[in-house]
Amino acid sequence: MTTNDVAEPEQLVSDVVLAVTDRAVEKVLEIRSAEEAPETLGLRVEVTGHVGVEYQYDLSFEALHAVPAGDSVVDQGGLPVIVPAGSILALSGATLDLPTSQGQSGLVIRNPNRHSTAPSPRTSARCSRSRSTRRWRATAGSPPSSASTRSRATYT
Secondary structure: OOOOOOOOHHHOOOOOOEEEOHHHHHHHHHHHOOOOOHHHEEEEEEEEEEEOOEEEEEEEEEEHHHOOOOOEEEEEOOEEEEEOHHHHHHHOOEEEEOOOOOOOOOEEEEOOOOOOOOOOOOOOEEEEEEOOOOEEEEEEOOOOOOOOOOOEEEOO
């Protein structure tokens, strides 16, 4: 696929790969509202690598007209969620949410998938938002105390 391959409007509908809770949609829409032409942007969630069995994620806003053909784009509560073709299998069945523990900020990805078979069903990744690139980058951290699989993205 070349960089000139972009999704046509009729291609911008597919099955949900990454579910987004209502609370997370509300928070991401709030963050997106500070961007230039926010209605033209979707939330791109991509697996960028792994540390051991834990995935690393990159969350960013991407112009909807530039989404390559083959990527999953699903509107969830008014938020277009973009998952690149190469991340669909790794994010299939995952959920983007807000943390449930008081005092925590950011976003959490609960992902039942692993890079390879391993005894631990948990992941934790911290993400920080870069104002200049409109991205959240994730790196692996220590496992959370709960049994759910999650990554955390913080934003300022």
